[in-house]
Structure formats: structure tokens, C-alpha cells
Amino acid sequence: MRLQIVTPDRAVLDQEVEEVYAPGTNGEFGILPQHITFLTSLDVGVLRYRAEGKDDFVAISGGLTEVLDDSITVLADAAERRDDIDVDRARVAEEAALEGIEELLPGTPEHDDCLASLRRAQNRASVAGISAN
Structure with a gap:
């Protein structure tokens, strides 16, 4: 699956991933390969993704997530990778x-x-x- 995280200012991440867990406004949700198409809102929280067998984290401050054909697009109000x-x-x-x-x-x-x-x-x-x- 391809995960893209963008904010109004910049592209934060564009990477192939194995799974994603994100903070939805109705609770945390997970996305695995071949997930059904959906669109949902994000809350402030931790977005966790697994790439090449390792977990990494992004601080998310609201926005939207769209899942379509093994492509995950996060349009975040603000987002920062852990190391940044x-x-x-x-x-x-x-x-x-x-x-x-x-x-x-x-x-x-x-x-x-x-x-x-x-x-x-x-x-x-x-x-x-x-x-x-």
C-alpha cells in the first residue's frame, strides 16, 4: 500500500507501507492491504505505520484520510514525523x-x-x- 501524508505546507511522507493505524474522530482505526474504500476525519493523535517490518510514528493534528485502491492519502491540518x-x-x-x-x-x-x-x-x-x- 502507498501512504501519502500531506499538510497545507508540505508533503510529510510518501512511502510503501504494510499497515497503518490512525486517530479517527470516532476512535482509532486500522488499514491493511485491500481495505475497503472509505473517507474519514482525523483527530489529534499518533498515526502509526509499518514499513519494511518496522513501526514508525507521525504526530497528526486533525484532517482527513482517504483509502482507495491500496492508496492511503492523509490530508492533515498538521503532521510531523517522530524524528522531525x-x-x-x-x-x-x-x-x-x-x-x-x-x-x-x-x-x-x-x-x-x-x-x-x-x-x-x-x-x-x-x-x-x-x-x-
């Missing part, structure tokens, strides 16, 4: 989001934005911390 994540930058973003959450009134759009930023930063830090197999 700047852990220090993720930690700074996490701290800034936590400060915003403490300072802002719960239920406001700004507070909700900080919660979403915190979730994305924690996801990036989590993916960066996954060891290679």
Missing part, C-alpha cells in the same frame, strides 16, 4: 498553553484554543518520546 519533532519547541508550546489555560476564563474561545494547543503540544512530545523498534 523539536522536543524543546513542543515543551515550550505546552508551557505556553498551560499558562493560557490558567489565565483565561473557562468556556471562552481563547481558553478552548489553549486547550487545543495543549493537546497538540502533548501529542507532539509523546510521539517524539516513542523509541524506535
Whole structure:
């Protein structure tokens, strides 16, 4: 199967893979060869794929996934491969989001934005911390 991950800014990955597991808005889903055609939305989370017998990981921040004829296309709002994540930058973003959450009134759009930023930063830090197999 061919996995392509693209964001509005760049192509993140274009690789032959054996399987993919991704964070859907209704829960994690898996894709194996000859999967039925489908289109689904993505949540913030970890996309895991297996290529040449080894797992690798991408931090995903929303988007869509289309499966068609053994081709998987991920149109992500944001995506970073594990090895490309700047852990220090993720930690700074996490701290800034936590400060915003403490300072802002719960239920406001700004507070909700900080919660979403915190979730994305924690996801990036989590993916960066996954060891290679």
C-alpha cells in the first residue's frame, strides 16, 4: 500500500507501507492491504505505520484520510514525523498553553484554543518520546 501524508505546507511522507493505524474522530482505526474504500476525519493523535517490518510514528493534528485502491492519502491540518519533532519547541508550546489555560476564563474561545494547543503540544512530545523498534 502507498501512504501519502500531506499538510497545507508540505508533503510529510510518501512511502510503501504494510499497515497503518490512525486517530479517527470516532476512535482509532486500522488499514491493511485491500481495505475497503472509505473517507474519514482525523483527530489529534499518533498515526502509526509499518514499513519494511518496522513501526514508525507521525504526530497528526486533525484532517482527513482517504483509502482507495491500496492508496492511503492523509490530508492533515498538521503532521510531523517522530524524528522531525523539536522536543524543546513542543515543551515550550505546552508551557505556553498551560499558562493560557490558567489565565483565561473557562468556556471562552481563547481558553478552548489553549486547550487545543495543549493537546497538540502533548501529542507532539509523546510521539517524539516513542523509541524506535
